[in-house]
Amino acid sequence: MLEIQHVSLTFGQGTINEKQALKNVSFTLKDGDFVTVIGSNGSGKSTLLNSISGVYEMDCGRIFLDDVDISFWPExxxxxxxxxxxxxxxxxxxxxxxxxxxxAMALMKGQQHGLQPGISSKESAYLKEQLSRLDLGLEDRMKDKVGLLSGGQRQALTLLMATLVMPKVLLLDEHTAALDPASARKVMELTREIVGKNQLTTLMVTHNMQQALSYGNRTIMMNEGGIILDLEGEERQNMTVEGLVELFNQKNQGEKLENDRMLLQL
Amino acid sequence: MTIIAFQGAIILGMIYAIMAVGVFISFRTLDIPDLTVDSSFVTGAAVSAVFCVAGHPWLALPAGFLASAVAGMVTAVLNTHLKIQPLLAGILVMLGLYSVNLRIMGNRANISLLNQPTIFQSLEGTPLADQAEWLIPLALLLLVIGLLYGFLKTRFGFILRGTGDNQQMVRALGVDTSKMILAGMALANGLVGLCGAVLAQYQSYCDISMGVGMVVIGLASVIIGEVIFGIRSLFRRLLAVVLGAIVYRIVIAFALNLGMPSTDLKLVSAIIVTLALSLPVLKAKYFLWQKRRKG
Structure with a gap:
């Protein structure tokens, strides 16, 4: 269980560029929750993920992971x-x-990095088997440098690396946004499969509203550093993209949803 | 060029290869341009000289390695914890270390090791005594390369290489990158110090200014090796650095033989590295120029 309690975060405090990226954000992810996060540029989606992973220090607030306070742990x-x-x-x-x-580096997560061999033959066979599950043919290219792979192949590999040792929480920060449509579809399929099979608690940021509704069991909408909508259950099942836009406009009277990227992907 | 001069160049190349491998670790593996090298090289040499005078030429080598490794760790901490840019952190430690080196040498600018025991005398009384001059550097070099290759294939070695490639990824895999940089810089400078320690004994003296331009010589060796011998596998890369260091020494020996004054050596080194580093840009410009000319 991941609990976010009253988290605020300000960039460039005391300077002319001061921007409050998160304003008193609180929510709880239950075990096995697959939550999609939407919102326009600068609404604080990525910042939220980065404060959970420890890239940024928060101004105030607390983060608990399985009842352990990780607010001050380094990244x-x-x-x-x-x-x-x-x-x-x-x-x-x-x-x-x-x-x-x-x-092999991903497989060492949480273990000692001593002077034992980087890859044992047993590990090598295991990794090959795991890689074959991606269905990309990469298992025959184990000795190829990653620099030779396409963006989609890399993202699939990164997804596998992030879940090789099961995390308690998986954070996906628009992980298909930089890919071509075919690769993006493939990576999303893999995401659904890996998250579903392992009942992973997942937070996925996306710009694609359709994606936000069709994946996972809960959707959060952010705006100006706060959560303005939290959809679950039946209400979410009956929601359409048009309905989401409608809701957004209601919550932000006077301010239209004018983000090109979001509208284009309706 | 005489055969003796050629042999001398190869022996020097084998000794300098140890330093070049150290520069390879910081410059290529960790992706940090580390200027500490110019001083940590002298630290290794100075410690070695002091140990020789005290009668422990073999002990001088690990001692030189450790002393220089500490210097590398200081640079790493300046960079990772005090957030000073790597280039500047290296310059600061290089400067401060100059005074430390003088202190190690008992406030003298040089120490002569003539009439002092060195590792090159340790084969005396055996049939190999005459060969010690090249056998010992070769043995040391093989040992260093062997150990380093094995090390880079361990879990620790994987993470070290990963840190140079992509720090963000290594942190995402749960590893403290500051510690990896600390270890890597210690190793890199340790090797540089080991080279200084061997060289001081080989040429029978240690001088406070013997490290000037050392980092450039190291870079030249790394780059020459890469250009000539390729970078396909890890083993190939290490081998390329060694051969690069030897080729560099042979080139210098030829130039000296052709009448280049030895005082121009540093200028030539700087020009070689500049050319090697700018090769890709010059190539691209040349192709562009050709394309334009053809219309």
């Missing part, structure tokens, strides 16, 4: 329990190392 320490896939396919893997070496 690397939280990573043992938090899996991440970034928007930029370059960020999730080490490009000059082989596919196998990348997977």
């Amino acid at each position: 690397y320490k939280r990573s043992r329990f938090v899996g991440r896939v970034f928007q930029d396919p370059l960020l999730g893997t080490a490009y000059a190392m082989t596919i196998e070496e990348n997977l």
Whole structure:
């Protein structure tokens, strides 16, 4: 269970560029929740994910993971329990190392990084088997450098790396936004499969409203650093993209939903 | 060029290869341009000289390694914890270390090791005594490369390489990248110090200014190796650095033999590295120029 309590975060405090990115955000993710997060640019979606993973320090508020207060843990320490896939396919893997070496590093998560061999033959066979489940043919290219892979292949690999050692929470930050449509579909399929099979508690940011409604069991809409809508159950099942836009406009009287990217992806 | 001069260049190349491998660790594996090298090289040499004078030439090598490794760790902490840019952190430690090196050498600018025991005398009394001059550097180099190759294939080695590639990813995999940079910089400078320690004994003296431009020589070796011998696999890369260091020494020996004054050495080193680093840009410009000319 992930509890976010009264989290606020300000960028550039005391400067002319001061921007409050999160304003007193609170919500709780139950075990197995797959929550999609939508909102226009600058609404605080990515910032929310980055404060959960520890990239940014919060001004105030608390974050509990399975009743443990992780508010002041450094990023690397939280990573043992938090899996991440970034928007930029370059960020999730080490490009000059082989596919196998990348997977081996992911498999070491939470273990000692001593002077034992980087990959044992047993681990190698296991990694190959895991990789074959992606159905991308990568299992025959274990010794290829990751730099040779396409963006979609990299994101699929990163997704596998993030879940090779099961995290308590999986954070997906628009992880298909930089991909071509076919690759994006493939990566989303894999996401649904991996999250579903392992009942992973997941927070997925997306710009695509249709995606937000068709994946997961709950949808959060953010605006100006706060949560303005939290849909679940029947209400969410009956919701349409048009309905979402309508709701957004109601909540923000005077301010129209004018984000090109969101509208284009209706 | 005489055969003796050629042999000398190869032996020097084998010794300098240890330093070049250290620069490879910081510059290529960790992706940090580390200027500490210019001083940590002297630290290794100074510690080695002091140990030789005290009668422990073999102990001088690990001692030189450790002393320089500490210098590398200081640079790492300046960078990771005090957030000073790597380039500046290296310059600061390089500067401060100059005074430390003088202190190690007992406030003298040089120490002569003539008439002092060195590792090169340790084969005396055996049939190999005459070969010690090249056998010992070769043995040390093989040991260093072997150990380093094995190390880079361990879990720790994987994470170290990953840190140089993509720090964000390594943190996302639950590893404290500051610690990895600390370990990597210690290793890199340790190797540089080991090289200084061997060189001081090989040439029988240690001088406070013997490290000037060392980082450039290291870079030259790394780049020459990459251009000539390729970067396909990890083993190939390490081998390329070693061969690069030897080729560099041979080139310098030829230039000296052709009458280049040894005082121009540093200028030539700087020009070689500049050319090697700018090669990709120059190539692209050349192709563009050709395309335009053809219309």
